[in-house]
Amino acid sequence: MSSRNMTVLIGMAFLVFLASNALYVINEKERGVLLRFGEVVNPDIQPGLHWKIPFVNNVRKFDGRVLTVDSQAERFFTQEKKALIVDSYAKFQVSDTAKFYTATNGEEARAAGLLAQRINDGLRNQVAVRTVQEVVSGERDQLMEDITLELNKVALSELGVRVVDVRVKKIDLPPDVSESVYRRMNAEREKEARELRSQGQELAEGIRAAADREVTVLTANAYKESEQIRGQGDAEATGIYARAFNQDPEFYSFTRSLKAYQESFTGQGDILLLKPDSEFFRYLKDPRGGK
Structure with a gap:
């Protein structure tokens, strides 16, 4: 191989290397920022084929879809100072790519950890102003709406992410409280069961008495009717006997x-x-x- 051909091959390889480092693609599911020596110069790269200056520019890509952060169950105290174990999760999406990169260095795991901390702080504040009944059922939907609205403002300004939704998966009592609550609930259910059984027995006695009375009435009416039929039969038989006797x-x-x-x-x-x-x-x- 001649030196000229070798030079051509080296040049083509260099061009391919430059093209591979100069061209990049952002698809519809991604968000990206263009950096120049670590400084953000384009905070919102649109999907498509783009180019950059090799060794000068760098591209960081993030998942642009709705992501899920699953927080650890935490113990919170209600307005009555009663402890609850609340398990929750949140849906979020990268909104401000420049702020997201600056706050988290583009790491989704770090963003999820920071967001989980803020979720727990928000839940702690929301649970603290509500009673157990309100947290469990009465204002549970309102609690999730309030925490979503509050958390969205904080997350957008600090992390550059938009909180789509926050949901409470499960609310449990602490183990040291569950047993006493269970005993109280069991006693209440037993009391209710006794009342229902008493009402059932009273209703059964009434039905039984009504049935016995109806049986007595039906028996008396049947006996009356049978006696009337028997009397009619005896009268008819006596008439037949009398007519037969009168003949001879x-x-x-x-x-x-x-x-x-x-x-x-x-x-x-x-x-x-x-x-x-x-x-x-x-x-x-x-x-x-x-x-």
Whole structure:
């Protein structure tokens, strides 16, 4: 290889090296600042292809998306001086790239740590002016709105980030308080359960008494109706017997006598004392009954 060709290759390699160090790309998910010997000269580089002066300019890129900082659970005291363990997180986004670079040196972990400290300070102030009931349920949404608004002002002026939202994930009682609260809640629930059982028993007794009364009324009405039907049947049977008797009184008297004989002489060892001329033996003496 000739010296000329070698010079050309070295020149091309140098140009490629310069191009690789002079050109850079900022995509839509990134934010960047252009530095000149460590000084910010362009605090907001737009997405696209850009160039810089090698060895003079430097580019620092940051994530431009909404990021999450998860704070450690901390113990805070309410207005009644009661301790609560509050676990929270925040959503933030780089807004002022120059201030963000100056305050954090462009390190997201450092920014998250500083923001977590400010979140805990803000929560401590907000919880301190509220009661336990307000923190847990009554004004929980208002608390998160207030801390978001307050923290956004501080974070934007000090760190160059915009706080999108602050949320309380969980609120717990300290371990030394949880047991006493649990016992009190258990006693209250047992009291409520006893009251509900008492009300249920009272209601059951009322239902049972109403059912017994209804059974008694239905039984009485059924007995009354059955007696009326039985009386009607007996009356109808008596009428039939009377009409049959009137058709042939002598035959009816004869059948009654036979039935009386049958019932009288059915038993064994029975003694029947009657006069010989008793009417009981009328059909035994004379089949016509003495006519």
